[in-house]
Amino acid sequence: MAMSLQAQLSVFKYLLTTRMKGVEKYPVVMMLEPLFACNLECAGCGKIQYPTDILRKRLTPEECFESVEECGAPVVTVAGGEPLIHPDIDKIIQGLIDRKKVVYLCSNAILLEKNLHRFKPSPYLIFSIHLDGSEKTHDRMVCKDGVYKAAISAIKLAKAKGFQVMTNTTIFQGEDAAEFREFFDKNMRMGVDGMMISPGYAYEKAPQQDIFLKMEQTHAWFREALKDRKEKGWQFNHSPFYLDFLEGKRDYDCTPWGLPLRNVFGWQRPCYLMAEGGYASTYKELLETTDWALYGHASGNPKCANCMTHCGFEPTAVRDSFSGFGKFLEMVYDFATVKGPQKARATSDAIVASVENGGAVPAAAKPSPRDTAGVH
């Protein structure tokens, strides 16, 4: 992960204490979609094909806060639709930060520059900018010219104003792994705080259906694109175990309750990607009344067969990292070798200190003496 150290420690504290309490099913990241309306119509999007009366619906800030408090996840990703269209998005974001949630505000960035003044930089706030590759590829996938340039300009302005900014990239059929390796280099040179990447999910409602990768294609694509990722110093905002999974080096099934979605209909069943089971009115009801055996690779559900998205499988990778001390150290070591040495050392030392403290977050996470000595 590449979020601020303060935010990382609050997430680690939550994960450790939840694990120590023996809770079996718990949320890691809550997805919040306060509206479906968007100012783009991307080829692979399965979120915006609703009638106008649904596209006009908005969750109020109070509905958002009530759901976030009930769910209890330490991280909230605000998506849509385009969240910046929501008239109260600034109130929603500030309310989540006030509740000490790590907040990812997803945006296609078209409206970001003129809305930046509505937000304040915070260690708990990260702009997650939709960027599906280099200029030609991105503009093709969002079906509109000029969007890439608008996104890059907004990223640079947000960085200059002190915000944390990450990119969020979906990979589709036929994309060139070599082009994406250059794209990752370019993002890092631009100074983004992290990159998120996932194969697309074959939404039934997506306008184009021939663009989604099958599982073997996903393995092959990511093996090629991510080879020597540690040496390259790319900072992906994922558990290293999830990246291994994408490359076919780990075999996981999904954890759909780990990344639940609240939208204008309620809590979507079973997961962020599909609404086959309808909607629950609370997260508790979602957990207790969903027949989870119907979903995931092992279920044989054809809608799950090729799914390898981070929404379903990152929570599994995170749970795996916390399944034992050996696994945890493996994850910390992997994390530390991918990151720049100073930031990695500060983070991994703080994490280990947190473990040794029985899950307590150190009052001040300081870089270790090794950082200043520059030891790799």
Ligand code: SF4
């Ligand atoms: S920007 Fe996001 S929500 Fe809007 S159409 Fe594209 S993928 Fe869908």
Ligand code: SF4
């Ligand atoms: S595999 Fe899991 S995350 Fe993916 S669509 Fe099925 S239930 Fe959802």
